[in-house]
Amino acid sequence: MTNQGVREAADLLRRARRAVVFSGAGMSAESGVPTFRDALTGLWQQFDAQALATPQAFHDDPALVWGWYEWRRTAVARARPNAGHVAVAAIEARVPHAVVVTQNVDDLHERAGSVDPVHLHGSLFAPRCSACARPARAADGPGEEPTDGRRVTPPSCGHCSAPIRPGVVWFGEALPEDALDTAVDAASSCDVLLTVGTSGLVYPAAEIPQVAARFGAAVIQVNPQETPLDAVAAVNLRGPAAEVLPALVRAAWEAEDRA
Ligand code: BV8
Numbered sequence: 001m002t003n004q005g006v007r008e009a010a011d012l013l014r015r016a017r018r019a020v021v022f023s024g025a026g027m028s029a030e031s032g033v034p035t036f037r038d039a040l041t042g043l044w045q046q047f048d049a050q051a052l053a054t055p056q057a058f059h060d061d062p063a064l065v066w067g068w069y070e071w072r073r074t075a076v077a078r079a080r081p082n083a084g085h086v087a088v089a090a091i092e093a094r095v096p097h098a099v100v101v102t103q104n105v106d107d108l109h110e111r112a113g114s115v116d117p118v119h120l121h122g123s124l125f126a127p128r129c130s131a132c133a134r135p136a137r138a139a140d141g142p143g144e145e146p147t148d149g150r151r152v153t154p155p156s157c158g159h160c161s162a163p164i165r166p167g168v169v170w171f172g173e174a175l176p177e178d179a180l181d182t183a184v185d186a187a188s189s190c191d192v193l194l195t196v197g198t199s200g201l202v203y204p205a206a207e208i209p210q211v212a213a214r215f216g217a218a219v220i221q222v223n224p225q226e227t228p229l230d231a232v233a234a235v236n237l238r239g240p241a242a243e244v245l246p247a248l249v250r251a252a253w254e255a256e257d258r259a
């Protein structure tokens with residue numbers, strides 16, 4: 001990550017009137033939340049995340065899938081926002097119109113102070129009935145999940161007694177329309193889009209940075225690795241989110257604060 005790159009990105013951010021921060025699993029990696037690319041462990045290691053995150057998997061073995069989400073919910077409940085999440089909230093506070101759009105199902109942006117982040121793929125904290133879709137009570141606080149995970153029979157709906165499912169978007173399922181519309185509107189009208197910690201492989205979410213570029217916004221990518229989004233990025237900052245984002249905020253506004 002070059003200082004030149006950080007200065008360029010900081011100038012773009014400081015001048016922005018409208019910004020979007022688009023995040024993926026890498027945003028929460030330094031909080032100890034495994035990314036989708038990270039191999040699964042324990043009971044889940046024999047499975048592929050993309051195969052587990054499907055309606056079919058829940059239909060075939062609801063206790064396995066519910067157990068996996070309870071394990072992930074517990075891991076997130078035990079995790080804390082990192083300096084990257086905090087910097088995103090700082091960017092939101094500085095740029096007149098800023099929207100956080102995330103693919104993550106954790107609540108670390110909210111816990112870092114972000115205001116109403118748009119969850120394109122749902123949340124671990126919004127379970128609902130798999131049949132009548134009535135919201136179910138979310139368990140509060142970390143569950144008693146063993147490190148290696150376990151099967152957990154999902155609770156039954158109080159209304160129609162069908163199994164409760166996690167409030168996430170599974171592969172093959174449509175994204176929540178309002179969330180997708182909000183994200184596309186923000187991307188098509190922003191000056192700067194910051195894409196952080198995403199491999200840009202899952203659609204239609206991966207379209208968002210491309211929409212921003214198509215409408216003339218400057219795309220800044222924060223990722224230690226190369227991704228297909230390199231093609232639309234005006235500035236690539238190759239480093240971990242919890243290091244790069246605080247440096248970006250300092251470079252963008254520190255001088256101003258000192259003045
Ligand atoms: C749908 C919730 C149709 C669940 C998730 C077009 C082309 C090809 C395929 C498709 C297409 N359109 C649709 C598809 C099919 C599919 C898809 O995209 N497949 C891909 C894999 C090929 N899409 C769907 O199925 C979507 N639905 O199309 O429905 C439809 C339409 C109308 C009506 C009915 C049906 C639904 C997709 C959503 C699935 N749900 N999550 C759960 O979490 O369990 S997706 C899930 O995986 C995440 O939310 C996220 O989106 C994705 C993981 O990607 P990333 O977040 O980017 O994470 P990843 O691990 O991949 O990468 C981490 C990155 O971080 C890396 O680049 C790494 O270098 C970097 N990193 C690591 N550490 C750090 C870091 N960066 C910064 N700092 C660090 N410290």
Ligand code: ZN
Nearest residue numbers: 129132157160
């Ligand atoms: Zn029900």
